[in-house]
Amino acid sequence: MPEQRAVRAADRQVGAAPRGPGRQRTDVAHVDVAEGAHGDADEKPAAPFPVGDARTLRTVAGLSAAGLVAPEGRDELEKVAARYAVSITPVMLERIRDGDEDGGVHRQFVPTADELAVDPAETTDPISDGPFTPVRGIVHRYPDRVLLKPLLVCPVYCRFCFRRESVGQGESVLPHRDLERAFGYIQDHREIWEVILSGGDPLLLSDRRLSHILERLDAIEHVRVVRIHTRVPAVDPARISDALCDLLDRGTPVWLVVHINSAHELGAEAAAALRRLSRAGIPLLSQSVLLRGVNDSTEQLETLLRTLVRNRIKPYYLHHADLAPGTGHFRTSIQHGQELVAALRGRVSGLCQPTYVLDIPGGHGKVPVGPSYLEGDEHVMTVRDPWGGVHRYPPAQDAARVSARA
16 A cells, blocks of 8 residues: 555654664655655655755765865765765855855854764763653653654754754654654643644645644644744745745744854845745744854854844744764853853843753753842842942842841
């Protein structure tokens, strides 16, 4: 039977990928072909996205030909590319070539030999998704929300990705039977209020496949919000069609979290794509990672946050970089991150203020790690203002009354 054969083929593709160097890569063509594995044997492949475009750079040779890497370093880069996926869309290549003065876009997507240096503290599952995976494709760490990972393919591969050991590594879409088990798990757990589509990049799925997932979630009464994490509006803005915007606005409210780390990622096409989403009523948030050499100065971070808000994106999270293998050259200290966040307080609008967070290694959850402005006890405290001044609270004239009441 065609559907059963498609499911078995997808199971082999997703379940049998070898670990470690030399594993088979996946591009968008695989995603399109494998979508029939979700149960539609007659599904037509979606229009190819840029990762399936011949102009997309996925090899060291391609990077060299494009002038993005030096010829003398190719041997080391081949070792990196054998372990971690590489993909740079035509849109991102254009952004690198067009005024990327501080190298913030280049640094995010072009591999370097630094990725071969692994710190002992770095692990393949730095935030411990594994222990919180009750069924394949689901991560249930917090009571009221789950991650649903319908695919493990991205249009671009970030050199600092905390899932770099799994995305783009021969696995593509979640097989039909596993997707059904994931829906069943969500249905059975009434405490789940929000489903977060991640992976991989969910917007690489065809409209038909994405619609199927959203419709299934819409039918689960206790799921009241769907969140989608994506880089697509910046790296493949043509994907944000009117049809896609309409799809996202049909049922359960969808919030879109756009991953952007450098203001230069947002060109004119990306801005137009974001306007289409805004006009469709899709709330837009951002998730950024604090990255050395990309956004770790006050000026770079301020420019990024103002650019996001100007494009109607509310900055949501500023992540401290995770302990993923070969990413030490991107990480700053938490103290430096706190200093940056403190410098922005009072300097930029409250609309531009994200929450600086750390995913605690070992699966212990995400916590704010921004600067503290308060010291003292329950009776009298000191508070530091945005410009560094220290003030007593309650003010000195009220301290005696507070002490008397105590």
